[in-house]
Amino acid sequence: MAYELGRVAVLSDIHGVLPALEAVLAEPEVAAAERIVLTGDITAGPQPREVVELLRGLGERVLWVGGNADRELVEYRRGERDGIPDPIGPYAAECLTDEQVRFLAGLPASLTLGVRGHGRVLFCHATPRDDEEVVLVDSRLDRWTEVFAGLPDDVRTVVCGHTHMPYVRLAHGRLVVNPGSVGIPYGRAGAHWCLLGPGTDLRVTPYDVPAAVTRLVTECTYPGIAAWADEYLWARVTDTEAMQVFGSRDGRRAGA
Template sequence: MTGQHEQREEREQREEHGRVAVLSDIHGVLPALEAVLAEPEVAAADRIVLTGDIAAGPQPSEVIELLREQGDRVLWVGGNADRELVEYRRGERTEIPDPIGPFAAGALGEGQVDLLAALPRTLTLRVRGLGEVLFCHATPRDDEEVVLADSRPERWAEVLTGLPADTGTVVCGHTHMPYVRLTHGRLVVNPGSVGMPYGRAGAHWCLLGPGTDLRVTSYDIPAAIARLTAECAYPGIADWADCYLRARVTDTEALRAFGPRDGRAPDAES
């Protein structure tokens, strides 16, 4: 299987794709994922790339199975939350920072744990109009360090060190806030979060090729909250769903919390 995976990855890197939909930080929210997959341009995309934190949330097993049903058109990249679920299930850690993490880890089947464990940390594709595009979760070198839309140039130079010269675009996730910015001659794209958006409700994603198009899919959030509350056994699921599906964490609050983790001075403005 490893040889087949490597051969497929080599083929993907050689082939140029016209349209690529990027879904990040689904966090086990099935109604949000269903809404994005129903978008005509997602259905028509050459590939769907997942940039990590796929399952850590209220419906981890259901989200994984729906994505697997999409077949080889979906390309998976792992995030820190996916890694934490695997480590917890395999006894390599005794706690997870996100309170819902242990519940999500316990809800996974063994095959799903194995799938998450095998996910690559980066993926490179050729996309029409953008050339070589590197997909990762947080940064190309680490699945949980922080860079933000307003991170200083020196920070970007640090986290992008060592990338091939022909990698003109980097697509990441992790911070749950969408942005596009140019830094050191490379375009950096964060599609935001499908399942746990900060700052603005809706399922956020991105369409690549030939440009970069940040998208947000509206869906019936009260109905989704009611559905999660009825179908998920996590204690406090109603409050969890109300907080994250309604995006009660503002972008200002998120930037204030994340800011010190990108290495800026503690008194720097976000």
């Protein structure tokens, strides 16, 4: 790959939480990054329309990858499904404009960029082959063999989201990076993201969570917004709880 970007800010799983996104975008290193890559689940949350407007306003600096939750909102609006597993999903789907739905429908499942210090990097939502598949920091190596199947040999770094927990690990010589979640973190509060190139820096941006909760309650008409904001912005779901739930979905044996 001839051209390599110097620095890329990776934002995943924003989930329509505008105050968290605004806090990350205000970070000097995000403002200075050559590109901002979004690795899916951008819209399924309390302020999807506003989040899309803000990000699209940044123009070509922002590169988009769709996630399973974005796909579900599109399918719901198009009448291709009757419901969405996430209770806030139908509300979020109805908040989007028709033009935004068309835009989200066109998002790629992955993209590949050259990044200094990493060479060819593949960005996806869950895994390179599926937008819902689960891999974790402690997933076994044969699991990584499965999800890397068909990946070009010159892709030496894979950046994914989906599980809302940040980590960096090696698997079969490839670096795997999960930036965590901007909007719905598990384990500790704050807006989690990653700065890629030439190193791999997992970051968390603290922001005024009580003010953000108040803002969502004031600006969002979702009936359960107060409880939703309290649970997710304060990261009431621990990393231990999340690992227990996701562990059954990464193909591991019971008790492993």
